[in-house]
Amino acid sequence: MRKLILPAIVAIGLGAAAPAMAYDTGDQISMQAALDVATDIGVMTISHTQFLGDEWQIEGRDSSGRWMEVDVDARTGDVRNVDRGW
Numbered sequence: 001m002r003k004l005i006l007p008a009i010v011a012i013g014l015g016a017a018a019p020a021m022a023y024d025t026g027d028q029i030s031m032q033a034a035l036d037v038a039t040d041i042g043v044m045t046i047s048h049t050q051f052l053g054d055e056w057q058i059e060g061r062d063s064s065g066r067w068m069e070v071d072v073d074a075r076t077g078d079v080r081n082v083d084r085g086w
Contacts, residue, residue: 028074034058037077038070055080 034056067085
Protein backbone atom coordinates (compact mmCIF):
# COMPACT_ATOMS: atom_id res chain seq x y z
CA MET A 1 0.00 0.00 0.00
CA ARG A 2 2.85 2.39 0.82
CA LYS A 3 4.31 1.78 -2.64
CA LEU A 4 1.15 3.24 -4.19
CA ILE A 5 0.80 6.33 -1.97
CA LEU A 6 3.97 8.15 -3.07
CA PRO A 7 3.32 7.77 -6.83
CA ALA A 8 -0.28 8.88 -6.28
CA ILE A 9 0.86 12.03 -4.44
CA VAL A 10 3.40 12.82 -7.17
CA ALA A 11 0.76 12.35 -9.88
CA ILE A 12 -1.68 14.65 -8.10
CA GLY A 13 1.06 17.25 -7.60
CA LEU A 14 2.02 17.18 -11.27
CA GLY A 15 -1.61 17.50 -12.31
CA ALA A 16 -2.05 20.58 -10.12
CA ALA A 17 1.09 22.13 -11.60
CA ALA A 18 -0.23 22.08 -15.18
CA PRO A 19 -0.14 25.48 -16.89
CA ALA A 20 -3.35 27.48 -16.97
CA MET A 21 -5.04 27.68 -20.33
CA ALA A 22 -5.89 31.11 -21.70
CA TYR A 23 -9.52 32.04 -22.23
CA ASP A 24 -10.44 31.54 -25.85
CA THR A 25 -11.92 34.73 -27.29
CA GLY A 26 -12.39 33.21 -30.70
CA ASP A 27 -11.42 35.48 -33.52
CA GLN A 28 -12.24 38.76 -31.75
CA ILE A 29 -9.64 41.48 -31.38
CA SER A 30 -8.42 42.47 -27.94
CA MET A 31 -9.26 45.71 -26.20
CA GLN A 32 -5.67 46.87 -26.72
CA ALA A 33 -5.97 46.30 -30.47
CA ALA A 34 -9.20 48.32 -30.53
CA LEU A 35 -7.53 51.11 -28.56
CA ASP A 36 -4.68 51.11 -31.08
CA VAL A 37 -7.20 51.57 -33.90
CA ALA A 38 -8.85 54.47 -32.06
CA THR A 39 -5.55 56.21 -31.35
CA ASP A 40 -4.53 55.79 -34.98
CA ILE A 41 -7.52 57.89 -36.05
CA GLY A 42 -7.04 60.62 -33.46
CA VAL A 43 -8.18 59.64 -29.96
CA MET A 44 -5.44 60.94 -27.68
CA THR A 45 -6.98 60.48 -24.21
CA ILE A 46 -9.24 57.49 -23.50
CA SER A 47 -12.04 58.10 -20.99
CA HIS A 48 -14.31 55.08 -21.48
CA THR A 49 -14.15 51.71 -23.24
CA GLN A 50 -17.05 49.31 -23.59
CA PHE A 51 -17.38 45.92 -25.28
CA LEU A 52 -20.82 45.32 -26.79
CA GLY A 53 -20.41 41.80 -28.17
CA ASP A 54 -19.71 42.70 -31.77
CA GLU A 55 -17.91 46.01 -31.33
CA TRP A 56 -15.71 48.05 -29.02
CA GLN A 57 -16.93 51.56 -28.20
CA ILE A 58 -14.09 53.85 -27.25
CA GLU A 59 -14.69 57.37 -25.96
CA GLY A 60 -12.06 59.98 -25.43
CA ARG A 61 -10.64 63.30 -26.54
CA ASP A 62 -8.67 64.28 -29.61
CA SER A 63 -5.57 66.48 -29.68
CA SER A 64 -7.77 69.62 -29.53
CA GLY A 65 -9.58 68.37 -26.45
CA ARG A 66 -12.82 67.65 -28.29
CA TRP A 67 -14.88 64.59 -27.36
CA MET A 68 -14.98 61.72 -29.82
CA GLU A 69 -16.32 58.18 -29.88
CA VAL A 70 -14.98 55.42 -32.11
CA ASP A 71 -16.80 52.14 -32.77
CA VAL A 72 -14.41 49.34 -33.76
CA ASP A 73 -15.62 46.03 -35.19
CA ALA A 74 -14.66 43.29 -32.71
CA ARG A 75 -13.86 40.72 -35.39
CA THR A 76 -12.16 42.69 -38.16
CA GLY A 77 -10.78 45.74 -36.34
CA ASP A 78 -12.43 48.03 -38.90
CA VAL A 79 -13.78 51.41 -37.82
CA ARG A 80 -17.59 51.28 -37.97
CA ASN A 81 -18.37 54.82 -36.85
CA VAL A 82 -16.68 57.96 -35.57
CA ASP A 83 -18.60 60.63 -33.67
CA ARG A 84 -16.86 63.94 -32.95
CA GLY A 85 -17.99 66.72 -30.68
CA TRP A 86 -17.88 70.15 -32.31
